[in-house]
Amino acid sequence: MKKYFGIFVLGLSVALPGCKPKEEAPAAAPVHKVDITPNPAYTPTLHVALPDSCPVPDGMTVEESTGKIFLNVPNFAPSNPDGTRQHPALLCVFDKTGKFDVLMEYAPHPESGKMGPMGLDFGPDGNLYVADNQFFSTDPTGKFASRILRVEMKDGKPTGKVDTVVTGLRLANAILIRDGWVYVSDTNVDTKDSPGKFGLGIIWRFPLDLLVNAAAEPLTVDPTVKDGKAVDQYAWVVGETKQIGRGDNSSFDGLTWAWGALYSGNFGDGVMYRIETNEDGTANVATILNDDQLHCCDGIFYDDKTDKIYINDSQANAIRTLARSENGEHVSGWLWVNDDTNGENGLLDQPAECVVVDGVLYVVNFDWSFPGLKNTTSTDKPYSISAIQIGTKSDAELEAEGKAQAEAAAPAEEAKTEEAAAPAEEVKAEEAAAPAEEAKTEEAAAPAEEAKAEEAAAPAEEVKAEEAAAPAEEVKAEEAAAPAEEVKAEEAAAPAEEVKAEEAAASAE
Numbered sequence: 001m002k003k004y005f006g007i008f009v010l011g012l013s014v015a016l017p018g019c020k021p022k023e024e025a026p027a028a029a030p031v032h033k034v035d036i037t038p039n040p041a042y043t044p045t046l047h048v049a050l051p052d053s054c055p056v057p058d059g060m061t062v063e064e065s066t067g068k069i070f071l072n073v074p075n076f077a078p079s080n081p082d083g084t085r086q087h088p089a090l091l092c093v094f095d096k097t098g099k100f101d102v103l104m105e106y107a108p109h110p111e112s113g114k115m116g117p118m119g120l121d122f123g124p125d126g127n128l129y130v131a132d133n134q135f136f137s138t139d140p141t142g143k144f145a146s147r148i149l150r151v152e153m154k155d156g157k158p159t160g161k162v163d164t165v166v167t168g169l170r171l172a173n174a175i176l177i178r179d180g181w182v183y184v185s186d187t188n189v190d191t192k193d194s195p196g197k198f199g200l201g202i203i204w205r206f207p208l209d210l211l212v213n214a215a216a217e218p219l220t221v222d223p224t225v226k227d228g229k230a231v232d233q234y235a236w237v238v239g240e241t242k243q244i245g246r247g248d249n250s251s252f253d254g255l256t257w258a259w260g261a262l263y264s265g266n267f268g269d270g271v272m273y274r275i276e277t278n279e280d281g282t283a284n285v286a287t288i289l290n291d292d293q294l295h296c297c298d299g300i301f302y303d304d305k306t307d308k309i310y311i312n313d314s315q316a317n318a319i320r321t322l323a324r325s326e327n328g329e330h331v332s333g334w335l336w337v338n339d340d341t342n343g344e345n346g347l348l349d350q351p352a353e354c355v356v357v358d359g360v361l362y363v364v365n366f367d368w369s370f371p372g373l374k375n376t377t378s379t380d381k382p383y384s385i386s387a388i389q390i391g392t393k394s395d396a397e398l399e400a401e402g403k404a405q406a407e408a409a410a411p412a413e414e415a416k417t418e419e420a421a422a423p424a425e426e427v428k429a430e431e432a433a434a435p436a437e438e439a440k441t442e443e444a445a446a447p448a449e450e451a452k453a454e455e456a457a458a459p460a461e462e463v464k465a466e467e468a469a470a471p472a473e474e475v476k477a478e479e480a481a482a483p484a485e486e487v488k489a490e491e492a493a494a495p496a497e498e499v500k501a502e503e504a505a506a507s508a509e
């Protein structure tokens with residue numbers, strides 16, 4: 001396994017697509033191994049220090065017309081001794097300047113008395129559709145009542161009208177509305193009817209019309225999975241989670257649309273999938289990432305400018321990337337990783353979701369720790385939204401620019417080097433001559449030589465400065481060129497046959 005991983009020029013990316021599933025990992029052994037050296041250019045900064053009312057933020061979505069980012073804050077923690085939560089769930093908004101507002105306090109679920117708004121997305125009707133995760137508040141009888149809510153919006157603000165449009169989900173997590181369909185990830189489905197399965201999840205797929213026009217009575221679904229097969233007509237994909245690392249059986253989590261298909265990944269084992277739609281509406285699932293480094297996939301987001309999916313690795317305090325070559329091979333890389341932190345200065349503190357607006361990746365830090373995560377201290381301040389400058393260019397565009405810069409810079413650098421070299425040689429010649437002159441002259445000559453030496457010293461320092469500057473510029477050009485070259489190297493490294501084999505295996509399931 002290890003042989004597939006190579007550290008490239010910047011130490012940022014690894015080629016993964018051909019890796020086979022890990023056979024068996026020791027249970028409950030946290031894996032934090034991350035073979036990268038973070039690039040300082042992607043150091044996160046603190047974009048919003050959230051107010052005291054927002055210790056556990058989660059889902060985000062961008063309002064395309066304004067660039068505003070809507071944020072759900074479920075506040076699953078901290079709890080009071082009697083089990084009630086210290087803070088109500090909130091709908092908030094912030095923008096690229098860091099301006100932050102609380103828009104609404106969610107009413108608690110009528111039966112559980114709690115509320116867990118996670119993923120959210122705008123429908124074509126301008127309203128927000130919200131995944132309400134009741135998994136942490138379901139009653140002991142096993143009745144699960146996670147929901148999809150419609151939050152009526154007007155002029156960028158909630159009107160106060162909130163309708164339940166679907167109920168009966170287990171752990172409603174991410175939601176994505178696209179081309180007349182509403183996709184919802186259900187991260188933890190009961191395994192009792194599927195002997196031998198460690199973890200199960202569902203991706204639900206509802207006709208948008210059904211939800212937009214939902215009457216007073218919500219649609220009630222059944223998340224039962226029997227022997228690996230879902231019983232409900234709207235349960236589009238059933239996924240499995242393998243038992244590895246920290247022993248988390250959570251399944252489908254983040255959802256994004258990229259390269260003509262739906263993408264999702266498992267929170268418990270980090271396996272990722274590309275899901276195409278067959279002509280008859282059924283799902284065609286391909287496993288695209290299944291390696292020994294990514295053990296956690298929370299929220300994911302495709303940015304069309306950089307042409308990459310950004311993956312929140314909650315376990316490793318990391319952001320991973322997924323690119324796709326023209327021939328359809330997926331290439332995994334790392335954007336950033338940091339150690340356990342409280343989130344100070346914007347360092348990642350259990351990243352859960354991200355979105356991109358104008359070349360900036362905004363990351364929400366969930367900071368509610370589970371066993372095996374790098375984040376060991378929950379809800380430590382600051383409660384944070386981080387920002388990472390990723391730019392607006394794809395690797396292909398950067399490669400072209402880097403080459404052009406390197407070509408333009410080359411003649412100029414040579415000229416500088418020549419100019420710089422000349423004074424240095426003169427200095428040497430003068431220094432060599434000095435003893436001879438000193439021998440000829442006596443005390444009177446000494447000050448003159450000192451003066452010469454000083455004059456000579458000045459250009460020498462300039463030369464040093466120039467010499468120091470020149471490599472730096474060259475390095476810049478190389479850095480610009482590097483990402484694209486890395487992609488090529490990774491594409492070459494990806495064993496295409498293994499990818500095919502995995503895809504075939506996934507389809508067979």
Ligand SMILES: [Ca+2]
Binds near residue numbers: 352
């Ligand atoms: Ca999530």
Ligand SMILES: [Ca+2]
Binds near residue numbers: 341342343379381
């Ligand atoms: Ca924190």
Ligand SMILES: [Ca+2]
Binds near residue numbers: 367375380
């Ligand atoms: Ca923390």
